[in-house]
Amino acid sequence: DTGVSQNPRHKITKRGQNVTFRCDPISEHNRLYWYRQTLGQGPEFLTYFQNEAQLEKSRLLSDRFSAERPKGSFSTLEIQRTEQGDSAMYLCASSLARALIVLTFGAGSRLTVL
Amino acid sequence: DAKTTQPTSMDCAEGRAANLPCNHSTISGNEYVYWYRQIHSQGPQYIIHGLKNNETNEMASLIITEDRKSSTLILPHATLRDTAVYYCIVPIFNSGNTPLVFGKGTRLSVIA
Numbered sequence: 001d002t003g004v005s006q007n008p009r010h011k012i013t014k015r016g017q018n019v020t021f022r023c024d025p026i027s028e029h030n031r032l033y034w035y036r037q038t039l040g041q042g043p044e045f046l047t048y049f050q051n052e053a054q055l056e057k058s059r060l061l062s063d064r065f066s067a068e069r070p071k072g073s074f075s076t077l078e079i080q081r082t083e084q085g086d087s088a089m090y091l092c093a094s095s096l097a098r099a100l101i102v103l104t105f106g107a108g109s110r111l112t113v114l
Numbered sequence: 115d116a117k118t119t120q121p122t123s124m125d126c127a128e129g130r131a132a133n134l135p136c137n138h139s140t141i142s143g144n145e146y147v148y149w150y151r152q153i154h155s156q157g158p159q160y161i162i163h164g165l166k167n168n169e170t171n172e173m174a175s176l177i178i179t180e181d182r183k184s185s186t187l188i189l190p191h192a193t194l195r196d197t198a199v200y201y202c203i204v205p206i207f208n209s210g211n212t213p214l215v216f217g218k219g220t221r222l223s224v225i226a
Contacts, residue, residue: 004157033213042201042216043158056213091157101148101205101214105157 004106006092012112013082020078021109025094032075033103034067035091036060043091049075050097082113118202123221126196132189134220136202139183145205147178148214149187151198158201158216161187192224 005024013019025032030051035043046065047057051072061067064082069075079086089110093103119137126132138147149161162169162176164185169176175188189196201219 035216040218042199042218043152045213045215048213093157102160102163103150103158103214105159107155108157 004092004094004104006090006106006109008109009107010110010112012114014114015084016081018078018080019082019111020076021090021092021111023075023077023092023094023106025074025092026104027073028096029094029104030072030097031095032069033093033095034075034077035093037089037091037108038087046077079111082111084113087111087113118204118217120200120202120217120220122218123223125223125225126189126192128194128224128226129191132192132196132222132224134187134189134200134202134222135184136187137184138202138204141182141204143182147176147185148203148205149174149176150201150203150214150216151196152201152219153195153198161200192222194224194226196222197224198222 007022011019033048034046036046037043045058046061047067049069052069064080067077089108091105091108093105095103117140146163146165148163150158152158161173162171164176164178178185199219199221201216203214
């Protein structure tokens with residue numbers, strides 16, 4: 001297993017377009033998290049899944065954002081009608097569902113909205 | 115999250131110990147302290163965690179004060195590759211159901 005994989009690594013899009021990011025977690029990890037990070041800030045939590053169930057969503061996750069994990073393996077994060085304020089690094093992480101919160105992060109997908 | 119306070123930035127000479135402080139004065143008795151770091155253009159990386167005893171692993175040591183209101187992450191022999199932002203995190207309720215909430219962390223610069 002090569003860790004958490006995210007694709008694409010970079011995406012440039014025009015305002016109003018839809019974009020989708022994919023995350024492949026570590027295979028035995030049943031929890032998957034999405035974070036967003038803007039320049040100079042720490043990562044901000046967006047949502048997380050345990051298996052295929054989406055257990056928590058941040059208020060940051062507007063109705064233009066949707067995340068899925070249909071078979072409890074990979075996940076997708078879609079942003080509809082992108083805005084310039086959506087420009088950020090989108091980070092995915094995975095972990096085992098245990099009491100201790102040890103997350104393994106991917107390298108991120110950088111979105112630039114023109 | 116229990117509030118954590120970290121200095122914005124620190125410098126450390128290469129080969130010397132880097133001591134990164136964190137205040138968490140509102141921590142509860144069953145809450146752990148976690149440390150992560152983020153090297154430029156990479157995702158955060160788990161370093162270490164602890165409850166009340168000092169902890170050591172291959173990456174770092176974690177010293178937690180007896181009253182648990184503060185902790186120090188120690189990188190015993192800092193290298194240039196340790197230049198990163200270091201995050202001290204105390205999640206609320208260590209049930210594993212609350213995701214980690216990151217602050218701004220401490221930007222450590224290791225200088226040759």
